[in-house]
Amino acid sequence: MLKEDIPVVSLARNKNIHEAVISCLDNLNIPDMTGKNVLLKPNVGRDAEPRSGINTNPDVVSAVYTYIKERYNAKFFIGDSPIINTNSQTAFKNSGYSKLLGERELSFLDLDERPPTLKKIPKGKLLKEIKLSGYWNDIDYIISIPVLKMHMHTGASLSFKNLKGLIYRREKISLHHLQNSDLINQIKNTMENVKELDVAIADLAHIIKPNLVIIDASYVQEGMGPSSGNCVRMDTIIASTNFLAADIIALALTQPEWTLKEVPHLKLISESIQGMPKTQDDIKTIPQNIDQFLNPLEPPPTSITIKYKNVNLIDIDSCSACLSTVFNLLKNNKKFIDENFTPENPLNLAIGKGIKQSDLYSDTFLIGNCTSNLEENGTFIKGCTPVESTILKSIKDNLKK
């Protein structure tokens, strides 16, 4: 990598998060966005409380918008495509974005509203084409503004993973269901924990690249991400024009023991896209010494049983909607579950399209339409995803029998 090509990552910490955004962006050489259609892409994938580490903090997005509109004469848009069964506009409103959505020069886009745009990915290892938002061809500058989160399916969710929200509606789910065991076994020789989902996300980097990323680490999520971990306040902003550099630095601060292999889609991108940094040594940070920003977080558990000793979750190729529903069910009903299940007699739950009969125990709740082909082998709960109250009712009904 030539010296002038070394990516720069700027960091700032301030309880006043608006100030943190300004000082962080002031240190970057931001590519000109004059005359462009600029999409602000926060992570607003769920209907969640503001500043809970689940969606991007609206204060951060507001600070970014104020900063760029003062400097560039462009058309500004904001949008995301949430997980299934979630209305995008409602998710934005309930996450604290009402004031921002009222800005006259910022147009809200429901990215799922228009018919999709099909994009080919000739260089994709697994994913050869994908349906993106119907607005894809209208956007020529992407600012990814993710919230920093641990993630049980992908290790962590950072600036590149946030762009999964540009995929059209249920096409996002299809990434969880791709299968190619030959390819995976081949990659496993050097990356033990890789899955088809990681390869598919990494393949997207051949066609989607944000122009600027601003990682919101004001309130982050540790542990059982993407939606059931603990919220941790860090008051930090990490920004770069190189998305992978920003993601590498975000991991160095929050998971200092990890290498990129712990977030396989990032490792795959570093290997397959030319000129990408491989490690922290390939990146220049401002300030140079980033020790003051270190804030190790609890990693995502490899199995839900580590956290809930009386729950056995069999999760094979589920998508985040079912995973989040199950996590919320466990979190919101811990007392009931502890009163009725033990490590010797656990609550057995199964989610995901990859579940086979041999994975199941005799008394398993099969959650979601993906498990319908096994409905004879347990208690099937239909829906995509079934709501928490329906699952709870089914568990209670079974206990009464």
Ligand code: SF4
């Ligand atoms: S049933 Fe669950 S895992 Fe399957 S597609 Fe629907 S939400 Fe995803």
